Structures are given as C-alpha cells and as structure tokens.
Amino acid sequence: MTKIYMDNASGTPVHPKAVEAMIPFLKEGFGNPSNLHQFGRITSDAIQTARTQVANLIHAKPSEITFTSSGTEANNFAIKGILASHKKKGNHIITTQIEHFSVLNPLKSLEKSGYEVTHLPVDKYGMVNPDDVKKAIKPTTTMVSVMYANGEIGTIEPIKEIGAITKEKGVIFHTDAVAAAGNIPIDVLDAHVDALSMSANQFNGPSGIGVLYLREGVRILPFMEGGVQEGGRRAGTENIMGIVGMGKAAELAKSEMSQRIDKIQNLRNQLRDGILKNINYVYPNGHPTNRLPGNLSLCIEYIEGESILLFLDMQGIAISSGSACTSRSLKASHVIMAAGVDAALAQGTVLFSLGIDNSEADVKYVLEKLPPIVERLRQMSPLYSQKK
Numbered sequence: 001m002t003k004i005y006m007d008n009a010s011g012t013p014v015h016p017k018a019v020e021a022m023i024p025f026l027k028e029g030f031g032n033p034s035n036l037h038q039f040g041r042i043t044s045d046a047i048q049t050a051r052t053q054v055a056n057l058i059h060a061k062p063s064e065i066t067f068t069s070s071g072t073e074a075n076n077f078a079i080k081g082i083l084a085s086h087k088k089k090g091n092h093i094i095t096t097q098i099e100h101f102s103v104l105n106p107l108k109s110l111e112k113s114g115y116e117v118t119h120l121p122v123d124k125y126g127m128v129n130p131d132d133v134k135k136a137i138k139p140t141t142t143m144v145s146v147m148y149a150n151g152e153i154g155t156i157e158p159i160k161e162i163g164a165i166t167k168e169k170g171v172i173f174h175t176d177a178v179a180a181a182g183n184i185p186i187d188v189l190d191a192h193v194d195a196l197s198m199s200a201n202q203f204n205g206p207s208g209i210g211v212l213y214l215r216e217g218v219r220i221l222p223f224m225e226g227g228v229q230e231g232g233r234r235a236g237t238e239n240i241m242g243i244v245g246m247g248k249a250a251e252l253a254k255s256e257m258s259q260r261i262d263k264i265q266n267l268r269n270q271l272r273d274g275i276l277k278n279i280n281y282v283y284p285n286g287h288p289t290n291r292l293p294g295n296l297s298l299c300i301e302y303i304e305g306e307s308i309l310l311f312l313d314m315q316g317i318a319i320s321s322g323s324a325c326t327s328r329s330l331k332a333s334h335v336i337m338a339a340g341v342d343a344a345l346a347q348g349t350v351l352f353s354l355g356i357d358n359s360e361a362d363v364k365y366v367l368e369k370l371p372p373i374v375e376r377l378r379q380m381s382p383l384y385s386q387k388k
Contacts, residue, residue, distance in 0.1 A: 002316040004362045008202075008294055008355035009151045009179065010320055014245065015204040015356075021248040022206065022241045033238055034229065043240050050247025054211055057250040058177075058196065059187040066212045066233045067243050071178035071199030072102035073223070074212040077234070078174045078195045079106045081220040083115070083142055086172070090140030092116045096128045097338040099147055103176055107145075116140070125287040126153045126339045130161040137165070143172045148186065148196075151179030152335045152351060153286030154295030163192030172218060178202055178210075182253035183292055184261070194218050200242065204356060205249030209242030256356075264354050265293040267363055271352060272296050274367040279374050285336060285349065294354035299341060302384040303377040305350045311373040317366055320351040 005013070025046065031039025033047055051062040068074045083093070095107060097119045107117045120132045128146060137144070144166050149156040159175055166173035174195040177186060181196070182203025188196055196213040200206055214220055214233070226235030253260070276282055281301035300308065305321035312319055332346035341349075352366070378384040 002365060004317045004358075004365060006352045006354055006358065006362070006366070007318045007320045009351060009353035011201045011207060012204045012355050013357060014206050015249055015252055017252060018205055018245045018248040022245040025241045025244055029240055029244075033240070034227065043238075046240065046244050047238055050243045050250075053247035053251040054198075055213075057182060057186070057254045058198075058213060059189055060213050061216060063231070064213055064216055066214060066230045067238065067246075068210040068212055068234060069208060069239070070210040071100075071176070071197050071202070072210075074197035074199070074210045075100065075102040075176055075178075076106050077212050077220070077223040078197060078214075079103065079143070079145060080110070081223050082172055082174065082195060082218065083110065084221040085219040086142050089142045092118070092138060092140040092142060094118045094120065094133060094136045094141060094144045094146075096120045096122060096146055098122055098126055098128075098150055098152075098335045099145065100151070100176055100178070103145055103147070122338055124340050125290075126150055126155040126285070126335060127287060127290075128157055128162075130158050130165060133162050134165045134169075137169050137171055141169070141171050143174060145174040145176070148175045148177035148180035149184065149292050150286070150335060151202075151292075151295070151353075152333055153297045153339065154291035155286040156180070156184065156290050156292065159193065160191045166194075167192040179292060182250060182257075183294070185257065188213060188215070195220075200246035200249055203249055203253045206242050206245040209239055209246045211246070260356055261293045264356065264358070267354050267358055267360065268294055268296050268352075270360065271354070271363045271366060274363070275370065278367065278371045283341075283345070285339065285341070294358075296352040296354070298350055298352075299336070299345045300348040300350060300374060301345055302348070302381045303374065304347050307377050308348075308350050308370075308373060311377070312366075312369065315369045315373075317369060320353065321349060 029043050031043045033044035051065045055062045055065050111117050118136045120128050122128050148159055163173050172194045175193055177196045178199045181198035194215045199210040224235045283299045285297035309321050332343055336346040336349055
C-alpha cells in the first residue's frame with residue numbers, strides 16, 4: 001500500500017544522519033555528563049557540541065541554549081520562569097489569540113493567580129499588527145509572547161518589528177518558534193528576541209527534546225528543580241541521545257535550509273494549484289506568500305475535515321485537520337476562528353504539511369485521490385445538494 005506522509009507540522013521523520021549520530025549514545029555513550037570520569041566527559045562533550053549546533057541555527061551563543069523535553073516545556077518554562085523572576089516589574093502579559101495551547105493555557109493559569117493577560121486579535125491572514133502590540137504595552141507590562149509562525153495556517157508573524165518595539169519599551173519578548181525554527185531562517189539578534197522556544201521534531205530531529213533560548217542577562221527561575229544541570233536552569237539527567245540528535249538535525253537544517261525551502265515550497269505550490277483547479281469551494285488559510293514553506297491549510301466547504309482525513313488515510317495519505325494538539329477535538333480551531341472564518345466553514349479545515357521527504361509523485365498521488373473523496377463526501381451533504 002502507498003504511504004505518503006504530509007503531516008510534518010505534527011512531527012517530522014528523523015533525518016538518517018541524525019539517527020547515525022544518536023546510535024553510539026544508545027550503545028556506549030551512557031556516562032552521566034555530570035561526572036568527571038572519561039565516560040562522563042564523552043557525553044558532556046557531546047552535549048556541548050549539540051548546544052553549539054543549535055545556537056548556530058538561530059545566531060545565538062551556546063551558553064544561551066537550555067535543553068528541555070519539548071517545545072511545550074520550553075514555552076511553559078519561558079512564561080512561568082521569566083514572569084516569576086520579574087514580579088516587581090508588573091503583572092501584565094501581552095499575547096495573541098492564535099498562540100499554541102502551551103502558551104495560552106499557562107497564561108490562563110496565571111490569570112487565576114492575579115496576572116493580567118491581553119490577547120491581541122489578528123487579521124484575516126492570522127497576522128498580528130505590531131501597532132497593536134505597541135498600543136497594548138503599559139507600565140506594568142512584563143512580557144510579550146507572540147509566536148514566530150503559526151503551524152496551523154502557516155502565517156509568519158512580524159517578529160522583527162515587534163522585537164524592535166519591545167526593546168524600545170524595555171519589555172521582555174518571547175516567541176514560540178516551534179513551527180519556524182529549522183524551517184525558515186531565524187536570527188534572534190536581528191529580531192531582538194529575548195526568549196525563544198523550539199522543538200527538534202519540527203526539523204527532522206527526534207521527539208522528546210526541545211530548547212529554550214534565553215538571551216544573556218535575562219533572569220529566569222528554574223522550572224525543574226534539583227541538580228545543577230543546564231547551568232542550573234533545568235535540573236535532571238540530560239537526554240543525551242535526544243540532545244545529540246537535535247544538534248545534528250539543527251546543523252543539517254542550517255546547511256540545507258535554502259535547498260529545502262525551494263523544494264518544499266515548490267511542491268506545496270503544485271499541490272495548492274492542483275487542488276484549487278480540480279475542486280470547487282476551497283479556500284486557503286493564512287497569508288498567501290508570507291508563510292511557512294511546507295504549509296497548505298485549506299477550508300473545504302460542505303464537508304468536515306476529519307472525514308477527509310480518514311478517507312485519505314484509507315488511501316495511505318496522512319494529513320491533519322489542524323494542530324496535532326486539537327485534532328481529537330470536535331471544536332473548530334481557535335486559530336481559524338480568530339482569523340474570522342465562519343464556524344461552519346472552519347469545520348472543513350485540512351492541513352497538508354510537506355517535508356524534505358516528499359516528492360512530485362506524492363503530490364500527483366494526492367491530487368489523484370483527493371477530488372473523488374471530496375465529491376463522495378459532498379454527495380452525502382444536504383447543504384451541498386441545496387447549493388447545487
């Protein structure tokens with residue numbers, strides 16, 4: 001049976017070279033990096049190499065990289081840890097309506113303990129207006145948290161412009177770059193970013209490992225307490241294999257980025273054009289050009305995205321109906337709704353997210369299988385019958 005994976009926004013296959021780098025630490029690299037003997041030195045050195053590789057990906061210093069278990073932990077760590085260490089500054093945080101739940105839910109918890117959170121709206125493309133950020137800042141504002149790019153609809157946010165505003169106002173700027181890091185160029189210095197979250201499984205590294213970049217000088221309280229690992233910022237014996245795999249994946253992503261973007265973007269455009277040509281009542285989500293290279297989010301009217309997902313799966317094609325963290329929910333995506341999409345239409349959202357392993361043959365196969373599936377499902381829809 002044909003197997004085509006177009007759900008890279010949920011997680012990417014691990015690059016063979018990253019796997020190759022990890023294997024020795026499954027077999028022999030078991031020494032605790034905190035120990036001074038030769039076994040510990042081997043793993044400690046490997047961690048420092050990976051720290052440099054990840055830092056180079058975003059133009060940071062190795063000392064500014066803290067390894068975490070995931071992008072979710074990195075977001076929680078950034079928000080809770082930074083705010084806890086800046087209580088005297090104020091209790092106001094600014095974010096957007098389209099953030100990932102690993103940002104929105106911690107902020108919801110903080111609201112219950114006395115923090116004030118402003119959720120900025122976005123336009124029809126899912127883009128926040130930097131002027132809205134500027135207007136929302138007040139003397140009690142401690143942090144602004146705006147995602148670098150949205151993994152559901154693909155829109156890349158005006159991070160550099162927002163960073164310039166927060167720097168001028170003396171407000172800490174955190175960005176959830178899980179969907180962006182390793183997929184598009186990021187320069188934390190140029191963008192004036194103070195804290196940035198990322199995850200290895202978004203750029204062909206292993207799952208279960210992420211990073212929080214913290215600009216030198218930004219205070220943070222430990223989220224995990226115990227030993228002195230990660231410069232005292234995150235306790236716990238390090239995930240050596242995951243860290244090594246993430247480092248190698250970061251190195252590959254940096255060196256191959258332009259070629260990857262060209263290839264994936266071209267395939268994405270072929271798929272988009274083919275779908276729009278062969279299926280009517282289809283509406284693209286997100287910004288038409290300023291978007292992640294592999295992201296193709298569509299609303300297909302008169303049917304539910306979950307139904308399309310299941311029928312495509314029977315043909316060996318894996319896609320998503322939105323964020324992996326909400327795909328089991330029957331609710332329409334909060335991201336799609338924030339962009340002003342009608343609730344009924346939002347139920348027909350599907351997300352094709354292409355990666356480095358996809359090919360033109362994959363696109364051709366999807367374009368062959370998708371139109372009859374859509375037609376079959378629409379024949380069962382009374383709303384479509386009325387439209388006809």
